[in-house]
Amino acid sequence: MIWERGARAFWPLATLMAFGVAALALGAVAALPDAVLPWLVGLWLLAVIAAAGRGGWLFRRVRPAEAVARLDGTLPGRPLIALADRPAIGGDGPLWQAHLAQMRDAAMAARAVRPDADLAPRDPYALRLAGMVALVMALIFGGGGQVGQGLRAIAATVNPLVAGTALPTGPQWEGWAEPPAYTRRPTIYLNAWAEGQPLDLPKGSAVSFRLYGGGAEVMQDIGPATGDDPTAPAFRAEQSGSITVAGWRLDVTVLPDAAPVIRAGAAPTRRADGRMIQDFEAEDDHGIVLAQAQIALDLEAVDRRFGLAIAPEPREAVALDLPLPRGDRxxxxxxxxxxxxxxxxxxxxxxxxxxAVDGIEQVGQSDPMALALPGRRFFNPFAATLIEMRRDLLWSRDNAGRTAEILRAVTWQPDGFVADDLYAELRGAVGLLEGGALAPDDRDRLAEALWEAAVQLEDGGLADALQRMRAAQERLSEAIRNGASPDEIQRLMDELREATEAYTDMLAQQSQQQDQTDSPDRGGQQGQTITGDQIQQMMDEIQRLMNEGRMAEAEALLEQFNRMMENLQVQQSQSQGQGEGQQGSQPMNRLADTLREQQQLSDEAFRDMQRQFGQGEQPGESGDSLADRQRSLREDLGQQQGLMPGQGSPEGDAARRQLDEAGRAMEEAEQALRDGDPGQALQRQADAIQSMREGMRALGDMLAQQGQEGQQGEQGQDGQQPGQQPGQTAEGGPGRQPYQGRPMLDPLGRESSGGGNVITNGDPLAEGADPARRARDLLDEIRRRSGQPDRPQDERDYLGRLLDRF
Structure with a gap:
């Protein structure tokens, strides 16, 4: 009822106020002629005063009795008033009580009355709705600048002296500089830029202004205009210059966008399976968008003999996308x-x-490298012949007749030379080649058949043996994951042993048949070797873990065993002594990999902390992702501890203690990352790195000592001291020396170099080439960053704690 009476009394005043605000915000007041403006403003003020007086005269306070009567009028029988009545005659008899009960029931149905100001008869022309629409449009499309201009126009017409006074108005102009999206730079609000401070913009930045009133004008010489609106000029920054707007000057330096640079590493190498490996480096001032390796045939360098003597069929160059990271490029x-x-x-x-291509499609190229495209090589004469015929067919279909003649010749008298199924395929290929014009699809299918035949001849039953071993590995892994019974796991383990033995025997036979000097390129390095005894040791370790119920560790070791069996060259156990010149130790190498990953994780955590401090962000998904990676590293380190040699020796126990410390530090770092405390996480990660280095030193010393003992034992076996019996140690006691006569090998067949501070794969990760110089460089960098006042205070406090500690 209050709202109804207020709306009826003051709707003319509200409508006038809405029209006035809309006229100011939409710029209607500033557009009026100076001669008309004061009269209209005066009339509007008089109308406002009259409407306010009218409203005050008509508005009446709502009394409680009026509210009860309004509510009672909505109920049948007016029960609220009936409940307050008293009987005139007869007293409070049963009939009267029944009447009151009926009224109480009717009163319980009372609901709040919906308000109804009934303004339509009072405003037949709907002026109130027009005022409401004008106010909404002003709120959406209006601005503070128009309001200020309208107020200044009113003040100027009323009193010219007031026009020069400092009224609370909006800015005369606004400006923005938006760098290209690929630069990942934020948009700059030019009104907040200090006058006289130079502004650096990447080339191609979009600069735009919005002018309020007629007194502002933009003058610039940095690039072409991109818009026609005089109140919203826009242009693109192409060259250094200046911008002037309403007496405000800004010197702009346009930063050129350098073309990307890409460099190839060493010449591509070829793995034993024929895969090409190419290292590369690329850089750009704003980031690489696309990188490719383009391979084109060097026709001038081709030995144009035999099937390559004729002109080749046209073939497009090969374009391979280079792998790029998701983050900073x-x-x-x-x-x-x-x-x-x-x-x-x-x-x-x-x-x-x-x-390499950058964000504005500038291209950088490396110098072309001339080489033979790495691919698989075949050493079986028949397989090499089939591959050469396949190459000739793909070179040109005009070689079909020559290929058919050679295939007919090599398949003559196939008994004992070519298997029946392979002979049938090759004879079918001869018929296809001699059948007339060869279509491209038929040529491609024939080339695929020749490839499969060559692989079958080259590998023999090796591929089938590898497939059986993989199937046995997968069945055992599935059984472990699904909680199979011990009998089922033992049966699958026996199947894996049999399949592995068959695969290693066949691979060893194949390696003996091949000339090692004609083996595929290895980049100047010897292939890693593992003996049958060491494979047996690794499988025994898997068996032991499963017997102890440590299924997760057994599954992880089985996965490593799977990768090892597919990637390593295998030799018979009787050739144990041939690998003594090789370098490396599985525990040391795995610890080196874990240490490297821990260092990379620590670097990423530090960069993430810098981004959070620089942008005022709170730790979120990035912290959880880093914590998950930290947990994975900790679990991997725990698995490595279970496989470390030297249990019971002082050096081995010292290494385990240090790795236990590293594991605890990793666990605390993981918790700190989840809690959003990057400073504590970085400190505990540094502790983990230091503990791992100490553990690697102890492990290296132990392996070096065991290697020396093995060499001494070998010398003693070759020339035993008088009175010493075979099978006795140098001290004369009986003992079993499993590593006597050969270097200390891990389950992967690699050995230590005897040093404790350099990783045996040649990577001085544990300490670096010059640890003292590296430490000095790090301290100098920490001091430099801690002295920069523009860095966040939290980061400088953290750097100060590092200086206090180290």
Whole structure:
């Protein structure tokens, strides 16, 4: 009822106020002529005063009795008033009580009355609705600048002296500078930029202004205009210059966008399986968008004999996308791994050019490298012949007749030379080649058949043996994950042993047949070797873990065993002594990998903390992701501890203690990352790195000592002291020396170099080439950053704690 009476009394005043605000916000007041404006403003003020007086005269306070009567009028029988009545005659008899009960029931149905101001008869022209629409439009499309202009116009017409006074108005102009999106730079609000301070903008930045009133004008010489609206000028920054608007000057330096630079590492290498490996580095001032390796046939360098003597069929260059990280791409280091063994240009001269593209499609290229395209090589004479015929067919279909003649010749008298199924396939290929014009699809299917036949001849039953071993590995892994019974797991373990023995025997036979000097390129390094005894030791360790109920560790070790069996060269156990010149130790190498990953994780955590401090963000998903990676590293370190040799020796126990400390530090770092405390996480990660280094030193000392003892034992076995019996130690006691006569080998067949401070794979990760100089460089960098006042206070406090500690 209060709202109804207020709306009826003051709706003219509200409508006038809405029209006035809308006229100011939408710029109607500033657009009126100076001669008309004061009269209209005066009339509006008089109308406002009259409407306010009218409203005050008509508005009446709502009394409680009026509210009860309003509510009672909505109920049948007016029960509220009836409940207050008293009987005139008869007293409070049963009939009267029944009447009151009926009224009480009717009163319980009372509900709040919906308000109804009934303004339509009072405002037949709907002026109130027009005022409401005008106010909404002003709130959406109006601005503070128009309001200020309208107030200044009113003040100027009323009293010219007031026009020069400082009224609370909005800015005369606003400006923005938006760098290109690929630069990942934020938009700059030019009104907040200090006058006289130079502004650096990347080339191609979009600069735009919005002018309020007629007194502002933009003058610039930094680039072409991109808009026609005089009240909203816009242009693109292409060259250094200045911008002037309403007496405000801004010197702009346009930063040129340098073209990306990409460099290839060493010449591509070929793995034993024919996969091409190419290292590369790329950099750009704002980031690489796309990187490719383009491979083109070097026709001039091809030995144009035999099937390559005729002109080749046209074939497009090969474009391989180089792997790029998801984050910062300003400096990229990566490696391309691609299997091009089936490509027609495999093992032929090609030119490889690396190409990088940035955000504005500038292109950088490396110098072309001339080399033979890495691919699989075949050493079986018949398989090599089939691969050469396949290459000739893919070179040109005009070689179909020559290929048919050679295939007919090599399949003559196949008994004992070619298997029946393979002979049938090759004879069918001869018929297809001699059947007339060869279509491209038929050519491709025939090339695939020749490839499969060559692989079958080259590998023999090796592929089938590998498939059986993989199937046994998968069945055992599935049984472990699904909680199979011990009998089922033991049966699957026996199947894996049999399949592994068959695979290693066949692989060893194949390696003996091949000339090692004609083996695929290895980049100047010897292949890693593992003996049958060491495979047996690793499988025994898997068996032990399963017997102890440590299924998770057994599954992890089984996965490592799977990868090892597919990637390593295997030799018979009787050739144990042939690997003594090799370097490396499985525990040391795995610890080196874990240490490297821990250092990378610590660096990422530090960069994440810098981003949070610089942007005022709170730790979120990035912290949880880093914590998950920290947990994975901790679990991997725990598995490595269970496989470390030297249990019971002083050095081995010292190494385990240090790795236990590293594990605890990793666990605390993980919790700190989840709690959003990057400073504590970085400190505990540094403790974990230090403990791992100490553990690697102890492990290296132990392996060096065991290697020396093995060499002494070998010398004693070759020339035993008088009175010493075979099978006795140098002290004369009986003992079993499993590593006597050969170096200390881990389950993967690698040995330690005897040093404790350099990782045996040649990577001085534990200490670096010059630890003292590295430490000095780090301290100098920490001091430099801690002295920069523009860095966040939290970061400088953290750097100060580092200086206090180290």
């Amino acid at each position: 300003r400096a990229v280091q990566g490696q391309l791994a691609e299997d091009l063994s089936r490509h027609p240009w495999a093992n032929l001269p090609v030119r490889i050019t690396l190409r």
